Amino acid sequence: xxxxxxxxxxxxxxxxxxxxxxxxxxxxxxxxxxxxxxxxxxxxxxxxxxxxxxxxxxxxxxxxxxxxxxxxxxxxxxxxxxxxxxxxxxxxxxxxxxxxxxxxxxxxxxxxxxxxxxxxxxxxxxxxxxxxxxxxxxxxxxxxxxxxxxxxxxxxxxxxxxxxxxxxxxxxxxxxxxxxxxxxxxxxxxxxxxxxxxxxxxxxx
Amino acid sequence: xxxxxxxxxxxxxxxxxxxxxxxxxxxxxxxxxxxxxxxxxxxxxxxxxxxxxxxxxxxxxxxxxxxxxxxxxxxxxxxxxxxxxxxxxxxxxxxxxxxxxxxxxxxxxxxxxxxxxxxxxxxxxxxxxxxxxxxxxxxxxxxxxxxxxxxxxxxxxxxxxxxxxxxxxxxxxxxxxxxxxxxxxxxxxxxxxxxxxxxxxxxxxxxxxxxxxxxxxxxxxxxxxxxxxxxxxxxxxxxxxxxxxxxxxxxxxxxxxxxxxxxxxxxxxxxxxxxxxxxxxxxxxxxxxxxxxxxxxxxxxxxxxxxxxxxxxxxxxxxxxxxxxxxxxxxxxxxxxxxxxxxxxxxxxxxxxxxxxxxxxxxxxxxxxxxxxxxxxxxxxxxxxxxxxxxxxxxxxxxxxxxxxxxxxxxxxxxxxxxxxxxxxxxxxxxxxxxxxxxxxxxxxxxxxxxxxxxxxxxxxxxxxxxxxxxxxxxxxxxxxxxxxxxxxxxxxxxxxxxxxxxxxxxxxxxxxxxxxxxxxxxxxxxxxxxxxxxxxxxxxxxxxxxxxxxxxxxxxxxxxxxxxxxxxxxxxxxxxxxxxxx
Numbered sequence: 001x002x003x004x005x006x007x008x009x010x011x012x013x014x015x016x017x018x019x020x021x022x023x024x025x026x027x028x029x030x031x032x033x034x035x036x037x038x039x040x041x042x043x044x045x046x047x048x049x050x051x052x053x054x055x056x057x058x059x060x061x062x063x064x065x066x067x068x069x070x071x072x073x074x075x076x077x078x079x080x081x082x083x084x085x086x087x088x089x090x091x092x093x094x095x096x097x098x099x100x101x102x103x104x105x106x107x108x109x110x111x112x113x114x115x116x117x118x119x120x121x122x123x124x125x126x127x128x129x130x131x132x133x134x135x136x137x138x139x140x141x142x143x144x145x146x147x148x149x150x151x152x153x154x155x156x157x158x159x160x161x162x163x164x165x166x167x168x169x170x171x172x173x174x175x176x177x178x179x180x181x182x183x184x185x186x187x188x189x190x191x192x193x194x195x196x197x198x199x200x201x202x203x204x205x
Numbered sequence: 206x207x208x209x210x211x212x213x214x215x216x217x218x219x220x221x222x223x224x225x226x227x228x229x230x231x232x233x234x235x236x237x238x239x240x241x242x243x244x245x246x247x248x249x250x251x252x253x254x255x256x257x258x259x260x261x262x263x264x265x266x267x268x269x270x271x272x273x274x275x276x277x278x279x280x281x282x283x284x285x286x287x288x289x290x291x292x293x294x295x296x297x298x299x300x301x302x303x304x305x306x307x308x309x310x311x312x313x314x315x316x317x318x319x320x321x322x323x324x325x326x327x328x329x330x331x332x333x334x335x336x337x338x339x340x341x342x343x344x345x346x347x348x349x350x351x352x353x354x355x356x357x358x359x360x361x362x363x364x365x366x367x368x369x370x371x372x373x374x375x376x377x378x379x380x381x382x383x384x385x386x387x388x389x390x391x392x393x394x395x396x397x398x399x400x401x402x403x404x405x406x407x408x409x410x411x412x413x414x415x416x417x418x419x420x421x422x423x424x425x426x427x428x429x430x431x432x433x434x435x436x437x438x439x440x441x442x443x444x445x446x447x448x449x450x451x452x453x454x455x456x457x458x459x460x461x462x463x464x465x466x467x468x469x470x471x472x473x474x475x476x477x478x479x480x481x482x483x484x485x486x487x488x489x490x491x492x493x494x495x496x497x498x499x500x501x502x503x504x505x506x507x508x509x510x511x512x513x514x515x516x517x518x519x520x521x522x523x524x525x526x527x528x529x530x531x532x533x534x535x536x537x538x539x540x541x542x543x544x545x546x547x548x549x550x551x552x553x554x555x556x557x558x559x560x561x562x563x564x565x566x567x568x569x570x571x572x573x574x575x576x577x578x579x580x581x582x583x584x585x586x587x588x589x590x591x592x593x594x595x596x597x598x599x600x601x602x603x604x605x606x607x608x609x610x611x612x613x614x615x616x617x618x619x620x621x622x623x624x625x626x627x628x629x630x631x632x633x634x635x636x637x638x639x640x641x642x643x644x645x646x647x648x649x650x651x652x653x654x655x656x657x658x659x660x661x662x663x664x665x666x667x668x669x670x671x672x673x674x675x676x677x678x679x680x681x682x683x684x685x686x687x688x689x690x691x692x693x694x695x696x697x698x699x700x701x702x703x704x705x706x707x708x709x710x711x712x713x714x715x716x717x718x719x720x721x722x723x724x725x726x727x728x729x730x731x732x733x734x735x736x737x738x739x740x741x742x743x744x745x746x747x748x749x750x751x752x753x754x755x756x757x758x759x760x761x762x763x764x765x766x767x768x769x770x771x772x773x774x775x776x777x778x779x780x781x782x783x784x785x786x787x788x
Contacts, residue, residue: 041282042245045291060296062288069242072307076300
């Protein structure tokens with residue numbers, strides 16, 4: 001199966017504690033949802049192969065713990081990541097305001113300047129929304145990120161979020177390279193002067 | 206409540222003397238008291254290390270089981286297993302430093318990481334099986350956490366004797382124990398006993414005699430909860446499995462008479478006490494005088510577990526030894542020897558270049574050499590059988606040998622490699638001046654069954670080895686004459702040319718050689734430990750590892766690790782990288 005895989009991509013999911021990072025990942029990889037999802041310890045890891053326009057990409061997804069006590073662990077996973085999913089909870093304003101901090105951390109630790117970023121506003125199935133869709137959109141545009149609102153519970157936008165992200169990575173030359181061995185993603189391959197990865201955003205239904 | 210507790214203790218263990226340190230609850234284990242992030246970091250560190258150390262698929266079951274056990278032991282949630290699996294498959298290596306700093310920041314570890322290493326050892330022997338790979342991992346992690354090999358060795362020794370004691374106690378009445386206790390003597394005393402009594406009983410008696418000493422100090426040495434999970438009842442079972450069921454272990458091993466081609470095959474202990482691992486030394490030939498016994502060359506072997514010496518085919522080895530001495534001391538002149546050395550050094554070894562005088566004398570040595578070549582292969586295969594049947598117990602074995610002894614080990618490993626499931630038996634291997642095929646193909650095979658490292662000590666100017674091997678098909682690549690060119694973290698080539706002037710020096714200069722190849726040694730009165738200048742000595746700290754690695758890649762040289770008293774048998778962590786990013 002590994003032979004027809006075009007490349008292996010390293011993705012990272014970050015965001016405040018309890019915004020639904022693990023739920024998003026579980027919905028994407030296993031198509032399950034657990035309302036009682038327990039807090040992630042340290043970091044979680046999942047692999048999924050995704051077909052984009054006939055190309056198969058193997059995704060190695062690192063799901064970090066949002067809890068403060070595990071914060072020290074996270075930086076090491078930024079290294080070599082091609083894509084990052086930044087999650088906030090649309091029903092919790094504080095998780096949105098803290099996004100700046102996460103971007104700063106990302107900026108500090110990432111090893112490439114053309115990493116593709118995706119902002120995901122989670123839990124849109126809930127009624128007590130505190131962050132408007134336009135606010136998220138504005139923030140994403142300001143920081144040249146992809147943007148989507150999603151709900152791990154109702155499946156809304158989850159698949160789309162990952163697909164958009166991978167598509168964008170595959171469209172960015174120099175960010176990935178074809179590997180035949182399956183799991184090695186070489187670091188240090190940075191092409192300077194490519195500029196910001198993207199200014200686009202995707203709209204959701 | 207307290208009374209009730211002690212009552213329960215008494216019920217659990219038939220021997221009240223040992224109850225004090227044994228029946229601690231698991232909550233006393235230091236690694237469980239760590240914060241959750243530290244526990245995660247600890248498990249992750251082990252996972253990442255396992256992933257780096259054991260790449261092959263044959264190890265995946267072991268890695269998975271070990272880490273599963275560790276996660277349970279640390280009381281971590283099962284949900285961390287997927288990420289641990291990722292670590293095992295070699296991903297997430299970049300986190301090592303982070304894990305280390307998290308662990309070291311923990312208040313319980315800040316004072317020193319020894320307790321958690323001790324916990325790791327306890328975990329590893331919990332099931333009564335001390336896998337060689339587990340020990341390599343522990344050595345690797347101790348190195349990362351700055352726990353000295355001596356501390357590890359000390360703890361293993363104490364734990365080993367303690368387990369031994371638990372086993373002994375179950376079989377003997379406490380009155381006998383008390384009688385023994387009255388005659389309590391230091392362990393050194395036992396060495397004398399060991400030399401006089403022979404056979405399997407010695408070890409049994411030794412274990413018993415050593416016990417009181419351990420009982421007195423165990424609490425102190427084991428530390429808080431070091432062996433907490435190893436209750437007395439479990440201890441007995443573990444002991445039986447770990448040290449071999451009969452208790453006699455290797456010493457009691459008697460060769461089946463049916464083994465046709467072998468005349469002599471026997472183990473002799475060279476150290477006392479019980480350890481969680483052992484070393485078997487194999488001698489290459491026997492001389493008259495000082496080196497007339499199998500044990501003689503190994504007198505300076507230091508702390509490397511229980512030490513055994515393999516006695517094999519002494520009749521033929523004695524013939525060979527005297528032939529070698531005759532050849533070197535009389536038949537071939539010193540001038541010719543020097544010339545030969547340079548001939549060999551220059552690498553133009555073909556049958557044609559041998560001087561006529563040497564070829565005339567060849568008959569003296571060719572016959573015993575050929576006999577010994579064949580015998581050593583047979584003995585090696587037999588040794589593999591012994592190890593495979595776990596006569597030594599479920600403990601890691603290190604093998605060290607020179608000349609034909611190295612050949613014995615080589616064939617032993619080849620035999621083990623041809624058998625599935627022989628991983629995790631052999632820990633480290635040291636081959637010195639080995640008269641074996643040095644081609645990559647044959648070495649790649651046996652790398653699989655060695656958990657730790659394979660040291661190939663060679664000497665470019667060893668003309669005698671070159672000469673003796675002249676008729677063999679493999680004469681162009683003899684392991685004892687050249688480095689082995691395999692990109693594997695396990696293979697370490699050590700050029701001994703500056704120490705070994707001729708093949709006989711492998712025996713005469715063993716003390717120095719052991720230092721040069723990084724085997725722990727001990728001071729022996731009258732022995733010189735000075736290395737010649739040309740053997741570069743550098744202390745291998747993590748700081749200069751990069752450089753050391755580079756040098757090793759460049760010239761295949763392993764630098765000797767020097768210390769005033771102990772030469773540590775250290776694990777150099779980043780070796781694996783050489784294999785991952787070949788130049």
